[in-house]
Amino acid sequence: MIAQFFVLSQRGDNIVFRDYRGEVSKGSAEIFFRKVKFWKEDEEEEAPPVFNVDGVNYIHVKIAGLFFVATTRVNVSPSLVLELLQRIARVTKDYLGVLNEDSLRKNFVLVYELLDEVIDFGYPQTTSTEVLKSYVFNEPIVIDSARVPPLGPASMFMQGTKKMPGTAITKSVIVTEPGGRKREEIFVDIIEKISVTFSSSGYILTSEIDGTIQMKSYLTGSPEIRLALNEDLSIGRNSSSVYDYRSSSGGAVILDDCNFHESVHLDSFDVDRTLSLIPPDGEFAAMNYRMTQEFKPPFRVNPLIEEAGQLKAEVIIKIHADFAPSVTANTITVQMPVPTYTARCFFLSFTSLLQHSPLCFLFSTYKVSFELESGAVGETADFKEGAKRLEWCLKKAGFSSMCFRFILFHGYFVLLFFKLFVRIFISLRKMLQIVGGSEHTLRAKLTFSQESHGNIAREAGPINMNFTIPMYNASKLQVRYLHIAKKSPSYNPYRWVRYVTQSNSYVARL
Secondary structure: OOOEEEEEOOOOOEEEEEEOOOOOOOOHHHHHHHHHHOOOHHHOOOOOOEEEEOOEEEEEEEEOOEEEEEEEOOOOOHHHHHHHHHHHHHHHHHHHOOOOHHHHHHOHHHHHHHHHHHEEOOEEOOOOHHHHOOOOOOOOOOOOHHHOOOOOHHHOOOOOOOOOOOOHHHOOOOOOOOOOOOOOEEEEEEEEEEEEEEOOOOOEEEEEEEEEEEEEEOOOOOOOEEEEEOOOOEEOOOOOOOOOOHHHOOOOOEEOEEEEOOOEEOOOHHHHOEEEEOOOOEEEEEEEEEEOOOOOOOEEEEEEEEEOOOOEEEEEEEEEEOOOOOOEEOOEEEEEEOOOOEEEEEEEEEEEEEOOOHHHHOOOOOOOEEEEOOOOOOEEEEEEOOOOEEEEEEOOOOOHHHHHHHHHHOHHHHHHOHHHHHHHHHHHHHHOOEEOOEEEEEEEEEEEOOOOOOOHHHHOOOEEEEOEEEOOOOOOOOEEEEEEOOOOOOOOOEEEEEEEEEEEEEEEOO
């Protein structure tokens, strides 16, 4: 099957290395890292997950900034090895609590013990966290979660009055709380990755949602769980129109297809849309689903590029957050390829517009906008000359220092008109964040090294957008309740339900 397995850091340091068959040279890790770092084949910027060097097949995935790599000289199924690498990373995270370079180095004895049970002479044995508990006896060294950066959807906490503790999702499945007790809790994440393609006029050409209900259980005694979804949930689209907006307007949720984890019982699913299961240890996907019915996209993208004189062009990218004002998106990255003969780029301004703002009381005849110069806090833009691409990044801006400086220099007026200034500050804070209803615009000028011989719009674009929105899901799939069978009258474990929407392929054509 596989000859070697190793884990490399972003710097190329060898953290974990196991040679199972002795068929590949010991320097394979260095060969792999040099090939990945300086990849220049097929005009691709990044190395593909599978490639061959001198008769050795390198198969890898990148998770949490780490390279999980398998090598082999035989013709194996790439998808099988990729799935194995994903599961090894998942099992390692279940046992260590945190998956990063520091946790792997401090728990290398436990990691090697796991690898010896998961793979034997290059052949996979088991990747079940629950089964491995019978064979793995080393205790993990707990990493301080305060120093751990977010690792994706699992680290996004509820936005509201009741929040989960910061160490909740970074616990090992085999470590108990101080005093020998184990905190009883379960986490349910509804994670959706959306793919949308907009036409040059702003119409939706294609739209799709790939969703999963991810669960991680810290419950003892294997209690039965009942997870209830929307009562009007439908599977299959035989009775609905392709352009039906019911799912995006609060009506029925119609999924194209779905599949379930082997531990899920579907006895009452057709009746009341309830999933019954006894959750295994570790993290697992209770349900995967797909939806191609047209839905309301979270962002509207309006790009424009037009000539602005000889050897010059102007680019305007406008993004409208089309969701509720109570929702705030995390960092957004917008990328736009420009013509290959672009010499340089000058960013004119960033503009943030917040609809229904309290500032409208002061400026009733003007648009409420806040203009920032290039490089301002919260929004940055860069021209990647080598890749011939514009990159625009919007993120949550630090607002406390701005308020402090204003109060320091204008304290008398702040006290005199306190309520008015509070409303102004709240409005400006929202304008520096990516909240629902806000609109953000980038203006830039391009300088060309030669004249264009055709339509500039055809030589530039398309716009590609990457984002994450916590506590929002486009499909409107909801968890109605999460019931856990009680072992005693006082048994009341914690339940955490979160929603996360991420971009998979969010493209706008010029």
